[in-house]
Amino acid sequence: MLHTVLSVFSVLLAAVAALPAEVHINTTSFSNTTAYPLPNLGNVAAHDPNIIQYNGSFYLFKGGVHIPIHKASSLDGPWEQIGTVLHESSVITKQNRSRPWAPTTVEWDDRFFCLYAISESGSRNSAIGVASADSPESGNWTDHGALINTGEGALSDIDPYTISNAIDGAFIADQKTGSPHLLYGSYWHGIFTVPLADDLLSVKTPQHPNATNLAYVPKETVKPIEGSFMTYKAPYYYLWFSHGKCCHFDLEKFPPMGDEYSIRVGRSSDVTGPFVDKDGVDLLDGGGTVVYGSNHGVVYAPGGVGVLTGSGNDADVLYFHYLNTTIGFTQGDAQLGWNYLHYVKGWPVALEGYVHANGKDDF
Ligand SMILES: *[C@@H]1O[C@H](CO)[C@@H](O)[C@H](O)[C@H]1NC(C)=O
Ligand SMILES: *[C@@H]1O[C@H](CO)[C@@H](O)[C@H](O)[C@H]1NC(C)=O
Ligand SMILES: *[C@@H]1O[C@H](CO)[C@@H](O)[C@H](O)[C@H]1NC(C)=O
Ligand SMILES: *[C@@H]1O[C@H](CO)[C@@H](O)[C@H](O)[C@H]1NC(C)=O
Ligand SMILES: *[C@@H]1O[C@H](CO)[C@@H](O)[C@H](O)[C@H]1NC(C)=O
Ligand SMILES: *[C@@H]1O[C@H](CO)[C@@H](O)[C@H](O)[C@H]1NC(C)=O
Ligand SMILES: *[C@@H]1O[C@H](CO)[C@@H](O)[C@H](O)[C@H]1NC(C)=O
Numbered sequence: 241m242l243h244t245v246l247s248v249f250s251v252l253l254a255a256v257a258a259l260p261a262e263v264h265i266n267t268t269s270f271s272n273t274t275a276y277p278l279p280n281l282g283n284v285a286a287h288d289p290n291i292i293q294y295n296g297s298f299y300l301f302k303g304g305v306h307i308p309i310h311k312a313s314s315l316d317g318p319w320e321q322i323g324t325v326l327h328e329s330s331v332i333t334k335q336n337r338s339r340p341w342a343p344t345t346v347e348w349d350d351r352f353f354c355l356y357a358i359s360e361s362g363s364r365n366s367a368i369g370v371a372s373a374d375s376p377e378s379g380n381w382t383d384h385g386a387l388i389n390t391g392e393g394a395l396s397d398i399d400p401y402t403i404s405n406a407i408d409g410a411f412i413a414d415q416k417t418g419s420p421h422l423l424y425g426s427y428w429h430g431i432f433t434v435p436l437a438d439d440l441l442s443v444k445t446p447q448h449p450n451a452t453n454l455a456y457v458p459k460e461t462v463k464p465i466e467g468s469f470m471t472y473k474a475p476y477y478y479l480w481f482s483h484g485k486c487c488h489f490d491l492e493k494f495p496p497m498g499d500e501y502s503i504r505v506g507r508s509s510d511v512t513g514p515f516v517d518k519d520g521v522d523l524l525d526g527g528g529t530v531v532y533g534s535n536h537g538v539v540y541a542p543g544g545v546g547v548l549t550g551s552g553n554d555a556d557v558l559y560f561h562y563l564n565t566t567i568g569f570t571q572g573d574a575q576l577g578w579n580y581l582h583y584v585k586g587w588p589v590a591l592e593g594y595v596h597a598n599g600k601d602d603f
Pocket of ligand 2: 268
């Protein structure tokens with residue numbers, strides 16, 4: 241009897257290695273919908289993944305000590321760590337300088353710029369820092385420090401840094417003028433864009449940043465939007481973000497279905513908005529069309545979104561992290577997943593598997 245119990249127990253342990261055995265998981269609020277496809281497996285643990293393509297390889301940046309960089313020849317891996325962005329703690333002297341969050345790396349003017357965040361959970365005392373290198377491969381990154389500060393630090397008393405939170409940096413170039421823009425947020429007063437100087441090492445007009453609020457949730461006390469990313473696919477700019485509870489789940493009491501993370505989008509013909517969702521609701525009024533949410537009872541709280549924009553016949557790729565309900569619910573359990581995108585009447589739809597629309601998007 242004891243032996244049988246132990247055997248069953250160890251089989252269970254093997255199957256759900258990261259889940260504490262004594263906890264009863266209440267699956268009632270896991271969505272079984274098949275409206276979203278299962279992800280293609282990235283086969284790497286990653287929270288807030290960011291991926292770029294360079295010289296025939298994929299480079300994955302994620303939050304972690306000194307910002308780890310992984311490389312693979314396919315989005316399915318295998319991923320090999322090739323180094324870190326920072327050699328030591330960030331030069332930004334606030335919070336935990338050794339473990340930046342949510343990096344986003346962009347290629348600009350033949351250099352690579354990694355935007356990273358220094359913050360702490362629940363705090364608005366944050367900064368977006370930037371490091372640059374001549375190649376993601378070189379291991380020769382220079383840390384340039386803070387682009388913007390909120391809470392404390394240089395110019396943090398300037399509007400809108402007084403009401404916003406400087407995490408989750410992202411980047412887009414204005415297609416008309418070529419001018420670079422930083423995106424940042426999150427929570428508090430939502431997501432903003434600010435014009436950057438051409439060398440990407442400072443805000444264009446630091447004393448008068450001319451920031452624009454792009455997404456906000458006015459009607460709720462907690463305003464759970466974050467992790468923005470912007471792409472351009474003519475004739476629209478797409479503002480992607482995550483909505484809902486990302487982490488720190490109580491295994492015996494998950495939030496009501498739909499309150500966990502999901503990936504949402506709005507679009508605009510102008511880089512500074514207004515961005516609206518499929519129903520015409522302004523993202524400043526809580527709008528956002530869900531592109532990818534929890535599904536099949538397995539994929540839970542997908543977020544940390546990014547998009548690889550295809551050229552020619554290459555389809556756009558949506559990538560993100562998610563929790564596998566059979567594996568575990570800690571931040572370290574978050575896995576990379578990805579799906580091709582197809583655009584229907586100009587709105588992105590995630591596709592199942594490896595078949596894509598070969599550029600036959602419908603606008
Ligand atoms: C499971 O969660 C649902 C929804 O939150 C709740 O109504 C139900 O009572 C819970 N069941 C158990 C056994 O805790
Ligand atoms: C999802 O499916 C599982 C397994 O069939 C079931 O136990 C669970 O109650 C379903 N959840 C919902 C919300 O329907
Ligand atoms: C590009 O990749 C090739 C093959 O792996 C390598 O030989 C070459 O050095 C790389 N070039 C750069 C600029 O990284
Ligand atoms: C900062 O983060 C590192 C890596 O997660 C951790 O080991 C260290 O204890 C943290 N430092 C403080 C002061 O919290
Ligand atoms: C590293 O980068 C700096 C500044 O961009 C440059 O001056 C230096 O030559 C680079 N060193 C190597 C080994 O590439
Ligand atoms: C500020 O940004 C707006 C777009 O949001 C733009 O129309 C305006 O020209 C900018 N002002 C300055 C002084 O750059
Ligand atoms: C979830 O984990 C199970 C193993 O526990 C694995 O078989 C399955 O492929 C995973 N699914 C996803 C979408 O990660």
